[in-house]
Amino acid sequence: MKRITARPLDADSFRPFGEVIESDNARSIRLINGGTTTRFHEVAPVEVGKGRAILSIFRGKPFAPPLAIRMMERHPLGSQAFVPLSPRPYLVVVAEDAGGRPGEPVAFLAEAGQGVSYPPGAWHHPLIALEAVSDFLVVDREGEGPNIEEYEFRDGFELVLA
Amino acid sequence: MKRITARPLDADSFRPFGEVIESDNARSIRLINGGTTTRFHEVAPVEVGKGRAILSIFRGKPFAPPLAIRMMERHPLGSQAFVPLSPRPYLVVVAEDAGGRPGEPVAFLAEAGQGVSYPPGAWHHPLIALEAVSDFLVVDREGEGPNIEEYEFRDGFELVLA
Numbered sequence: 001m002k003r004i005t006a007r008p009l010d011a012d013s014f015r016p017f018g019e020v021i022e023s024d025n026a027r028s029i030r031l032i033n034g035g036t037t038t039r040f041h042e043v044a045p046v047e048v049g050k051g052r053a054i055l056s057i058f059r060g061k062p063f064a065p066p067l068a069i070r071m072m073e074r075h076p077l078g079s080q081a082f083v084p085l086s087p088r089p090y091l092v093v094v095a096e097d098a099g100g101r102p103g104e105p106v107a108f109l110a111e112a113g114q115g116v117s118y119p120p121g122a123w124h125h126p127l128i129a130l131e132a133v134s135d136f137l138v139v140d141r142e143g144e145g146p147n148i149e150e151y152e153f154r155d156g157f158e159l160v161l162a
Numbered sequence: 163m164k165r166i167t168a169r170p171l172d173a174d175s176f177r178p179f180g181e182v183i184e185s186d187n188a189r190s191i192r193l194i195n196g197g198t199t200t201r202f203h204e205v206a207p208v209e210v211g212k213g214r215a216i217l218s219i220f221r222g223k224p225f226a227p228p229l230a231i232r233m234m235e236r237h238p239l240g241s242q243a244f245v246p247l248s249p250r251p252y253l254v255v256v257a258e259d260a261g262g263r264p265g266e267p268v269a270f271l272a273e274a275g276q277g278v279s280y281p282p283g284a285w286h287h288p289l290i291a292l293e294a295v296s297d298f299l300v301v302d303r304e305g306e307g308p309n310i311e312e313y314e315f316r317d318g319f320e321l322v323l324a
Contacts, residue, residue, distance in 0.1 A: 021217055021219075021299070022219070023219045023221065023297070026218070026219065032220075032288075033222075033288035033289060034288075036222060036223045036225075036288070036289070037220050037221065037222045037223070037288065037289050038220070038221040039218060039219075039220055039300075040218055040219040040220070040221065041216075041218050042216045042217070042218055042304065043217050043218060043219055044216070044217040045214065045215075045216055045217075046208070046214065046215035046216060046217060046301070047214075048215075052207065052208065052209075053207075053208035053210075053215045053301075054203075054204045054206070054207055054208060055183055055204070055205050055206040055207075055208060055243060055245075055277075055279065055301065056188065056201060056202055056203050056204055056205060057183075057184070057185045057188065057201075057202040057205055058194075058199050058200070058201055058202070059185065059199065059200040059202065060195075060198060060199045061198045061199070063198075081217060083217075083245070083247070083299050085245070085247075085275060087249065113247060113297075115217075115299070117217065126194075126195035126196075126198070126199065127195060127198070127199050135185070135275075137183070137245050137277070137299065138201075139208070139215075139217065139301060142204065
């Protein structure tokens with residue numbers, strides 16, 4: 001299997017695939033609540049078309065790298081955001097679209113506290129928690145219509161940490 | 163000032179005011195991602211009417227109880243959810259509507275890890291972080307129209323921990 005290496009997650013590198021949910025990635029910053037709160041405004045949009053957005057919690061079993069990336073998925077009708085609620089890193093594996101299937105996967109190592117949001121149609125691997133069972137807040141779409149596509153790689157990729 | 167006491171936050175007690183964002187409060191639970199992830203589905207809805215939902219981060223300065231509750235606010239056009247990203251408790255102060263103004267405030271002490279979602283029009287006090295500067299993921303509404311009402315109490319209330 002071809003090997004891919006996870007790089008540290010940052011908003012600029014990740015932008016072709018979505019948004020990093022962290023205060024540094026806000027569209028604007030302002031003081032509210034009489035100066036007691038700083039609002040880092042819109043670190044990511046939520047896009048659900050004719051559906052509705054819901055908040056859920058995903059609890060992921062941990063994976064131990066190296067691990068095989070054998071498939072990817074995407075949600076054509078809505079965005080999907082993951083925000084870690086446990087103080088642990090996790091892996092984000094994404095790909096640009098290549099004619100209706102994912103191109104070569106690109107892997108990022110997210111630090112505790114960094115979330116990600118995939119726009120509608122963005123190829124990504126399902127959740128890859130690390131170290132221990134980890135909880136994530138998930139913001140995604142509920143509604144009518146087929147909102148998942150999956151693609152299986154013929155050979156897969158071996159994902160290693162840097 | 164009349165004194166109010168914060169009680170521990172739990173989903174059943176809080177339901178007249180909104181939803182608690184925690185895995186125990188999910189509408190349904192299912193295994194996904196080949197059994198590696200548990201999805202606690204819809205712990206809270208996101209309601210934004212004709213607006214759009216966005217993800218922001220609020221960074222709150224800490225308050226030291228006892229503290230004075232002098233005003234409350236509400237957002238008639240959209241829900242607003244707060245999920246703590248820092249491992250610290252915080253205070254949630256809400257009120258039922260009493261003819262277009264807030265009734266007597268009710269206070270809850272949220273544990274680290276417990277989020278809350280206010281439905282459109284629910285009276286609540288602005289963010290009250292405790293112990294140290296704390297970050298929260300916020301899911302709320304962006305869009306046209308007046309989406310904030312504020313009410314100042316004549317005498318205010320003194321909020322103490324239990």
